[in-house]
Amino acid sequence: MSTTTISGYLLDRLAQIGVESVFGVPGDFSLQFVEKIVDHKIVEWVGACNELNAAYAADGYSRVKGVPGCLSTTFGVGELSAINGIAGSFAERVPVVHVVGTPPTEQMKDKPLLHHTLGNGHFEAYSKAAEHFVVASAILSEPSTAGAEIDRVLIDCVTKFRPVYITLPTDLVNAVVSATPLQIPLDFTIPENDTATEAAVLDVIVKQVSTAQDRVVVIVDGCALRYGVTGEVKDFLRKTKFPVFVAPMGKSAVDESYERFGGVYAGRPSLPAVKQTIEQATLIISIGAICSDINTGGFSHELPKTKLIELHSDRTEVFHAVYPRIGMKHLLPKLTTKLPTPASLMPMTSYAYPVPEEEHDGITxxxxxxxxxxxxxxxxxxxxxxxxxxxxxxxxxxxxxxxxxxxxxxxxxxxxxxxxxxxxxxxxxxxxxxxxxxxxxxxxxxxxxxxxxxxxxxxxxxxxxxxxxxxxxxxxxxxxxxxxxxxxxxxxxxxxxxxxxxxxxxxxxxxxxxxxxxxxxxxxxxxxxxxxxxxxxxxxxxxxxxxxxxx
Missing domain, CATH: 3.40.50.970 (Thiamin diphosphate (ThDP)-binding fold, Pyr/PP domains)
Known part of the structure; x- marks a missing residue:
């Protein structure tokens, strides 16, 4: 049976899912792990100037590359500096892996008066704080379970699109574990929708689209980006030819060079032509909505439930009916197949923000x-x-x-x-x-x-x-x-x-x-x-x- 170290196992798993860079600031309880990153054949170390910026960098890396971002900090002082960035990734549904180097396992149990602690023996205070901003935590404490724990949180990170937290004690960095599980790729498969319920939902949506005829518009929002359905959205739009708009958080979820792209909808602050097209439509299909205040123009969206179909990662809503566990990842391709190519197209105003003509030379x-x-x-x-x-x-x-x-x-x-x-x-x-x-x-x-x-x-x-x-x-x-x-x-x-x-x-x-x-x-x-x-x-x-x- 082949073996590796816990740190090697973690880094190899990260490399398998496409991570090539780990951001962070070295600290005494993370130095051994950072050294392993530097020596790794694929994953590189990127030293930031502070932990907050490293968390921001991991977030930006994830949004561009489409894989989890990763950062490494030390116990207490380092991880708390990063927590604002991690909280932002949690709020905005960005997968990030936060690896925290901690004191050795015996000290984590005995709780001596150690630097980077609060001086009161509450060594668990930091991991408890992190719990509010992650979807899963792995508090590594022994080699026998380390690999499985790492796999568990990485699967949660990728499939739930939010940060996870891993503690790595200094005495476990080089602890030997089996490398055999690394031969099996992690399973990030999203469960299929219930067949009968999904079929019923498809029939309802197709009927409503048919009734609305050429008065259907689509709004794409941030969760279409976060949950990886932009390809499915593109196929759906090319087939249906529905006018499509994005909410502010959904910007770049749709190819804005597409001829049926109509612009940004943010409720009251939207351009008049955008607002009019959407709010006068007979049927609105919303994909991946995040109805926060700024994203909706101060909650000024005028999208009544009586003409709104919402596709989400974990449910579908048709008017006032809610269908739990009917997710858009699997629903969208089937909806694309079932909807006919429209006989006529809804008219729409061309999306453009022309450069204004101003008499003075100052920059506005x-x-x-x-x-x-x-x-x-x-x-x-x-x-x-x-x-x-x-x-x-x-x-x-x-x-x-x-x-x-x-x-x-x-x-x-x-x-x-x-x-x-x-x-x-x-x-x-x-x-x-x-x-x-x-x-x-x-x-x-x-x-x-x-x-x-x-x-x-x-x-x-x-x-x-x-x-x-x-x-x-x-x-x-x-x-x-x-x-x-x-x-x-x-x-x-x-x-x-x-x-x-x-x-x-x-x-x-x-x-x-x-x-x-x-x-x-x-x-x-x-x-x-x-x-x-x-x-x-x-x-x-x-x-x-x-x-x-x-x-």
Whole structure:
């Protein structure tokens, strides 16, 4: 019987499911495991500047690559620093594996007055805190059960699309276990729907679609991305030719170059033509909805149950009837087969956010977003931070194969910088296009250190720093002129020089006029190295959709 170590078993399992990078910060109780990562033939170690950013990076990596992100921290001080990032992944349904190096098993039992503890013997306090933000935990304590425990939580991570937590005591890192189970791939199969119930649901939906004729629209939301049904959605749309829209969290779940793509629906803040098309439809098919406040325009969706069919990962709802355990992964392909190709198509307004004509040369947000978006290419990765960037990028029509990410539900400012690290690394591994990061001057100050990590890894994201002199998104909420919404105006174009080593190649620019930005974006060599562009915009300016949120 072949053998391996517990750490080797875990790393080999991660490699089997497509993980090539583990993010983190080394700490005394995790050093032995980090050493095993460095020595692994497939999985690489990516040292972040702090644990919070490592958690953000694991999240961004997962969203781009479609496999769990992974981070390693040390007991107590390290894992608690990461917990905000893990909570965000839980809220937004992103699979992440958090491996925590702990003291040896005997000390975990005896609870001496050890560093990184609370000094009261409550060694379990951290794992109990983690329980609120993960779907499964494996508290490894003996070699005989370690492999099975690792397999159990990895299956939960992949099939439930949320973070999991694994503790690895220092004395078990090199403990010998059987390697035989590694010869059998983990089973991530989603259980089939109940045949009889599913057939009845299909008949009901087909009947309602037939009754509605050419007055059917589709809204695709974030769970279509998270639960891996974008391929099934694409087939469904190509067959039915229904007009399709996305909610903010569903952006990039649909190929936005598709001729029947109608734009972003967010309730009241939506473009009038979008709102009218959806709310006047006879039947609305919602796929993977996440009905949070910002995602629905402050709960302003006008989608009455009497004309709404909802497809979810764990249930289907037709009007007021709920069918538990009839999931969209298996239902959608069968629905696509059963629905006929329509005899006529519902008319719809072409989706476009044209660049506005403005008499002055100053940069405004209504002008900025469609201008920058016109330079995107297929397969690019777009990362936007909470704030005006998250709203502004909604007005950009993404190219085919693009990945878009922000934190619409969790909304932790600074998330985008760490996430861009993981996203850019995953994009390189997947041979995708450029990575764009849009971040406000206030948000960047929280997590700016990871620009250093990006340069260390040779990543080349294009970073747009939206300099509007503080927390403009918060000025819209409360205290537009209050000092607590002001920040120190850093020398933004000096950041890459300050955070790099002597070998790093970078470029930085400051633009304050349309002419300057147009000329910069038109440069043939723009973005060949990591590039930071400080974009100066008025303090109280905002993207159009954000202004409509306030109406």
């Amino acid at each position: 947000q209504p002008w900025l977003w469609p201008t920058v978006g016109s330079h995107f290419r297929p397969g690019d990765v777009i990362v936007a931070d909470t704030g005006t960037s998250a709203f502004g990028t909604l007005d950009i029509r993404m190219k085919s194969g693009s990945v878009y990410m922000t934190q619409t539900l969790w909304g932790s400012i600074g998330y985008s910088v760490g996430a861009a690290l993981g996203a850019a690394l995953a994009a390189r591994q997947c041979k995708m296009g450029k990575t764009y990061l849009f971040v406000g001057d206030g948000s960047l100050q929280l997590t700016v250190q990871e620009l250093s990590t990006m340069m260390h890894l040779g990543l080349k994201p294009i970073i747009f720093v939206i300099n509007n002199s503080g927390y403009t998104i918060e000025r819209f909420l409360h205290g537009p002129t209050q000092s607590f919404n002001d920040i120190v105006n850093w020398k933004w174009t000096k950041l890459l020089d300050a955070l790099s080593d002597e070998k790093a190649m970078s470029e930085s620019y400051k633009v304050a006029t349309k002419t300057e930005l147009d000329q910069l974006l038109s440069k043939p060599d723009f973005g060949k190295v990591i590039t930071l562009v400080e974009v100066v915009v008025p303090m109280f300016d905002a993207p159009p959709i954000l202004r409509r949120y306030r109406q």
